[in-house]
Amino acid sequence: MAERREVSDSKQTQPDDRAQAAQCSELSRRRMLHLATKAGTAAIALSSVSTLGGCSSSAQKLIKKKGGALGQPIPADPITYTRTPSPVYRPTYTPPTKTPEIKTTLPLSSIPSFVIARTKWTSATPKRWLADSMTTIRRITIHHDAIMPVPTGSYADSLRRMNLIRRGHLNNGWADIGYHFAIDPSGRIWQARPLELQGAHVKDHNPGNLGIVVFGNYEKMRPTQATLNSVNKMVAYAMQRFNVPLTNVHTHQELRNTACPGRFLQEQMLRTRARGGKLALAVGNQASHS
Numbered sequence: 001m002a003e004r005r006e007v008s009d010s011k012q013t014q015p016d017d018r019a020q021a022a023q024c025s026e027l028s029r030r031r032m033l034h035l036a037t038k039a040g041t042a043a044i045a046l047s048s049v050s051t052l053g054g055c056s057s058s059a060q061k062l063i064k065k066k067g068g069a070l071g072q073p074i075p076a077d078p079i080t081y082t083r084t085p086s087p088v089y090r091p092t093y094t095p096p097t098k099t100p101e102i103k104t105t106l107p108l109s110s111i112p113s114f115v116i117a118r119t120k121w122t123s124a125t126p127k128r129w130l131a132d133s134m135t136t137i138r139r140i141t142i143h144h145d146a147i148m149p150v151p152t153g154s155y156a157d158s159l160r161r162m163n164l165i166r167r168g169h170l171n172n173g174w175a176d177i178g179y180h181f182a183i184d185p186s187g188r189i190w191q192a193r194p195l196e197l198q199g200a201h202v203k204d205h206n207p208g209n210l211g212i213v214v215f216g217n218y219e220k221m222r223p224t225q226a227t228l229n230s231v232n233k234m235v236a237y238a239m240q241r242f243n244v245p246l247t248n249v250h251t252h253q254e255l256r257n258t259a260c261p262g263r264f265l266q267e268q269m270l271r272t273r274a275r276g277g278k279l280a281l282a283v284g285n286q287a288s289h290s
């Protein structure tokens with residue numbers, strides 16, 4: 001789900017994870033060097049420094065596999081799920097060995113041919129004066145809209161959902177739909193807010209953040225395979241076009257205290273980003289986590 005707050009959080013960006021890790025690693029090296037030098041064993045210290053691997057990180061909790069088929073509603077309540085702190089996603093980032101096919105010359109207004117252009121489904125234009133502009137994309141965040149029932153998958157039903165979300169977000173006083181893209185149960189990908197406008201979907205983390213919403217409530221049902229395929233397709237495309245590392249592909253609950261995008265979509269997002277997962281493979285298996 002999107003969170004309230006359209007503008008003015010541009011200075012509250014998240015510290016860069018890799019920068020933080022590098023800083024941490026550097027401190028460790030300095031401390032080792034200092035201690036070793038103090039003991040008069042500088043030569044030993046230097047060889048030790050080269051073997052340091054930086055700070056340790058907690059292991060990624062594995063999500064327990066649950067039964068049931070994709071796309072099938074989960075049996076009725078009681079829902080026993082209680083929200084616990086999100087599993088922390090900390091893949092070990094390794095730069096890709098080959099340069100991805102980055103289409104840096106494309107303007108942000110350009111969208112790929114597999115996306116339904118905004119102009120195809122609405123003649124309305126965003127209230128651009130209410131949104132900050134976005135010039136650089138450096139992270140991607142996945143959401144669900146938490147609305148039940150899930151659309152049938154028909155074009156007409158999904159079109160109604162797009163307009164429903166748009167009206168709701170305009171009523172928040174926002175420029176338009178808070179997300180940049182939406183994915184329906186048939187796997188259609190809809191353009192929502194133009195990329196040149198900053199999104200309104202993760203409070204305090206909107207600058208440079210491309211927002212993708214999936215129709216449905218994934219606390220209560222499982223995503224369809226068509227949905228998951230399109231999530232992978234859209235995210236892989238955006239990662240390569242904007243040079244976003246897998247470490248900067250998030251779900252809403254990994255950035256804020258929320259159940260979004262729901263336990264069943266969260267589980268799939270953990271799986272697809274893991275080494276050997278579909279998204280990781282699509283972008284060259286550039287990340288892994290245990």
Ligand SMILES: [Zn+2]
Nearest residue numbers: 001143252260
């Ligand atoms: Zn969300």
